[in-house]
Amino acid sequence: MKVLFYALALLAGVTLSVEGAIYAVLGESIGKLESSLYNFVVGTIILGVALLFWGKGSLSYTAKAPKWQLTGGLLGIIYLTILVIGIPLIGVGMAMSSVVVGQLVMSMIIEHKGWLGSPRIKVRPEKIIAAILMVTSLFLIY
């Protein structure tokens, strides 16, 4: 049974690459920034509907939350726009590889330093070896 959920998680990753590849094509025709904007506008509509029916939390927390917790959208638009511009130039494989390396190494630093409300966990030697392997793999495909 658990295998099914591993497969769903794998599929989740697949959707990220497909998303990037298609938005790169859309960006060539309607414009890069416009392609990102399309994603955020229509995504808002879809999630708004989902929220109406399945929302269990409290959106009103937005007013009380510390301001840094509200920056997810800003980070998201920069990320997607970089991909829309970059994928036509270096391909999906290399773009996704560098995204993943940036993401995993940054997560290690965030945890090690205890930034952004994360519990402070000292980085283990296995993770440093992993980071070296990942950077090596980027050099291989570059």
Add this chain to the structure above:
Amino acid sequence: MSIFILIASLIGGVLLSAQSSVNGAFSSKAGTLESAFLTFITGGLMLFIVVLFFGTGNFLSFLEAPKWQLAAVWFGVGYLFLTILAVPKIGIIATNLSAIIGQLSMGMLIDHFGWFGGMQIPLDLKRLLALGLMLIALRLIYQANSKEREQRIKVS
């Protein structure tokens, strides 16, 4: 030229990781869907202002774009729903690492076959080797994270 794009994509990953911490903190109080909705609506509002003043394309022409290109939005939202389903069953670490394996493999496959009208980059020995190194790295990260969790359980 492509080295700049590579570095920009690395920075994209750094921002994504920061975003997942930021949204994690927000969603623990407000809820997962609520957090995703806030991300999309604030992102959309900010980007709208940017496009209004600096956009060089034609936003409204998305109405004439082929539907399969517009379907990309379902993939982004699909990621969210799939992870919401998987996390309670296999945990956040396994979900993230499995997703990364799917993301990297699919990225290489899209390049290899030139799917979605992008450039074609064959899956050669170098790329396979790179994928292998990534898998070893992910395995190491998984082991390290499992050990960290055991330690925390012992402490508490």
